[in-house]
Amino acid sequence: MIDLIVATVESRSPEGIAAGISRLIRGGALGAGDRLPTVRDLAAALGVSPATVSSAWQALGRVGLIASRGRAGSFVLEASTAWMPPHFGELAGSHVTARLDLSTGTPDPELLPDLALALGQVPTRADTASYLDMRVLPDLERTLRSSWPFVPQALTILDGALDAISRCLEVVARYGDRVVVEDPGFPAFLDLLDQLGVEAIPVAVDGEGMRPDLLATALDANPAAIIIQPRAQNPTGVSLTAKRARELARVIRSKSHLTDPVVIEDDHSGEITTAPAFSLGEWLPNRTLHVRSFAKSHGPDLRIGALGGPTSIVDRVVSRRMLGPGWTSRMLQTILFQLLTAAPSVTQISEARRVYHARQKALSEALVRHGAEHTPSDGINTWLRVADERAAIVSLAASGIRVAAGSTFYAVPREAEQFVRITVGRVHDDFDQIGALLARAARAD
Known part of the structure; x- marks a missing residue:
């Protein structure tokens, strides 16, 4: 397995290592339950520090591709949550955590009206x-x-x-x-x-x-x-x-x-x-x-x-x-x-509408500023074209950001164009920084 990973990894950075392994998982070369090499063994084979491989492992874990079981090692996870309907399960990824989760498709709790x-x-x-x-x-x-x-x-x-x-x-x-x-x-x-x-x-x-x-x-x-x-x-x-x-x-x-x-x-x-x-x-x-x-x-x-x-x-x-x-x-x-x-609730919803619109505009402008093609969307979600869906997801995971895989939203799998869905409504600030990370991820392959 180490030889396969070494042959696949094109960049010795944490993002490059994570992207290479994600391609192996996506392509079926690595299946659910497969045990991955130890951090030290893979680091030696790639000629990088163990910290570099550890960072790649953390990125893959944040997007739910692998899980660490302590001294037993790290393993490839199942692709979806078993008890859920298949498309919903792929969207859920309940075992994944991130500092900024932009995959949920849910509104900002702070913008909901007072009950x-x-x-x-x-x-x-x-x-x-x-x-x-x-x-x-x-x-x-x-x-x-x-x-x-x-x-x-x-x-x-x-x-x-x-x-x-x-x-x-x-x-x-x-x-x-x-x-x-x-x-x-x-x-x-x-x-x-x-x-x-x-x-x-x-x-x-x-x-x-x-x-x-x-x-x-x-x-x-x-x-x-x-x-x-x-x-x-x-x-x-x-x-x-x-x-x-x-x-x-x-x-x-x-x-x-x-x-x-x-x-x-x-x-x-x-x-x-x-x-x-x-x-x-x-x-x-x-x-x-x-x-x-x-x-x-x-x-x-x-x-x-x-x-x-x-x-x-x-x-x-x-x-x-x-x-x-x-x-x-x-x-x-x-x-x-x-x-x-009731007037207070109507006012709160009107303000939420204004804020969501402003967030869509701010993030879209940041994406364009950093080289991505994008048009502002309506509501709380937006759709971003990427060079490679899995590489984009892994790249963002390395920065602690989670987005939804675009393939989940298609009735028939497709390779020609790839996207990710971003719940812009959950972005409160740092639009330029987040836009830069998203634009960089869109170019990752």
Whole structure:
């Protein structure tokens, strides 16, 4: 094994050694459970100090590629967390630590609104007159409808975006069906489709959203549904433009003699994005299901979202849910209503939107300053092109920074272009220093 590593390592620096070993792991030459050479043995073979190899080992450990077991030695780890769905597991890397974790896709806790006022409006008893009572609080429904991007026939409350999308797919797709997804897109969608026995048809996105020409081709496969993220698309941070929304709607209409897919929109970051809300429901109201969730803006632990669309589909979701959780807690609905309407909370969300926008701009400018090609994104995430994904991740790990591997977000593995996802919303300061490290990592190979 030492000879193999020596032959692979192109640079005797800690980053070069770590990058060489990561290539061996990625290529399968080193597998999960393989014991690595000792620090001293590899240092002697490479002609470097043990401290240099130790630094490389630390970098590989920080990205979850290897683990030290004391005197037993260091070993290659499994690629993902076994109990999780595969794409989610690759994204999680729960055994990895970093001084600055920009891989999470979660909001800055300091920018979430204070719940104290909203909690004061919650009933003191978790009571309800009947298990068949209304599923949505009327005040909350009116508030949501007032900002919906089209006029939905029906609206209901569910336990967050993934719960809503999962339940929509369960009523519109069957085993063996096909569903169009963005490429790259959110990994959990791929896991959901796998669980349902549904084939994902990936369609590339560009700076305005899903590409209409490629969607037209995908529609020839007669998909049951199309999943789109209209704002702050995860992972790219791209938001759908009005022009692109019209083009996509026109393409779908032009294929109506061949196929009749349901459009499922995941507006997961709407409250903290700067882009306006454009929905295909404006042109296709009878086949568009729009999901709006509040995890990114108001707190991941609220687990609440709204679904609006044609009555014929929303009613099926509500009916099926009666045989499970029944409804989303009206106590949670009360909290959400207060957060969406009380002046202090509205002000806090507005400030969060401003701060996230400023952070995106500051990091993008720093990246460009240090030689990387980049355009500011919307929301909390951004997408950075790199020469080599694994080399970039290892290079950043050596500096104590963790990012998400871009390959996790693709339905089909690809080699031509490689990326990493960066949760810019978690960067508070040192934009120039972090931008320099990211730009250097983007060039690593």
